[in-house]
Amino acid sequence: MFHHLKYFLVAFVSLVLVTTGCEKKEKEYHAVISTEFGDITIMLYNSTPNHRDNFVKLVNEGYYDSLLFHRIIDNFMIQGGDPFSKHAVPGEKLGSGGPKKLIDPEIGAPHIRGAVAAARTANPKKASSGSQFYIVTGKQLGPEDILQAELSKKIKYNDVQKKLYLEQGGYPSLDMEYTVFGEVLSGMDVVDKISRLERDERDRPLKDIRMHIKLID
Numbered sequence: 001m002f003h004h005l006k007y008f009l010v011a012f013v014s015l016v017l018v019t020t021g022c023e024k025k026e027k028e029y030h031a032v033i034s035t036e037f038g039d040i041t042i043m044l045y046n047s048t049p050n051h052r053d054n055f056v057k058l059v060n061e062g063y064y065d066s067l068l069f070h071r072i073i074d075n076f077m078i079q080g081g082d083p084f085s086k087h088a089v090p091g092e093k094l095g096s097g098g099p100k101k102l103i104d105p106e107i108g109a110p111h112i113r114g115a116v117a118a119a120r121t122a123n124p125k126k127a128s129s130g131s132q133f134y135i136v137t138g139k140q141l142g143p144e145d146i147l148q149a150e151l152s153k154k155i156k157y158n159d160v161q162k163k164l165y166l167e168q169g170g171y172p173s174l175d176m177e178y179t180v181f182g183e184v185l186s187g188m189d190v191v192d193k194i195s196r197l198e199r200d201e202r203d204r205p206l207k208d209i210r211m212h213i214k215l216i217d
Helices: 002-010 049-061 083-087 143-153 159-168 188-195
Strands: 016-019 022-025 029-035 038-044 067-073 077-080 115-118 133-136 180-186 210-216
Touching: 029 049, 038 049, 038 188, 049 180, 049 210, 067 083, 067 188, 077 188, 143 159, 180 188
Parallel strands: none
Antiparallel strands: 016 022, 029 038, 029 210, 038 180, 067 077, 067 210, 077 133, 115 133, 115 180
């Protein structure tokens, strides 16, 4: 429940729509990423509708099934969603695959531990990959790290964001650079296990870690 509370406090757009004096709550989208190490349950942010809808569409199409987490770095993140990874041979370079159409950036939410964010190339618009995503494991942070991020990014975290960064860790250097479109509700132990696997010089796990994703109510 803690991560769920985090969403309501951190997201930059309210989930509640007020119309003609009545309150209507938007549908929340949840998905389970299944791996041989266990399940990772995530929630998608309604404050990033383009990324949310794209992810839901791909999941419904079975796009992610049998794809690999092809890039892992301990105390940073795990990344997957490259369609070329489905039939990749051991040692093959991965990370360039995905739909041709990029997603316009919806940058705002921070990279607190457990954040689900869209990967991207070094394009000036900061547009996101159409399929590749990463889950932040992050590192422990101190007040000086938060201050440095605020100064370098010219941003100001609210008290809740600061508290969560200090308590849970994360990777604030990515803030304002990549779109965070969801967060892990449960299964961070699974994310951690994957992030600590042995990897090659390109940060690809030596053992193939496949994913299967389905939407849940």
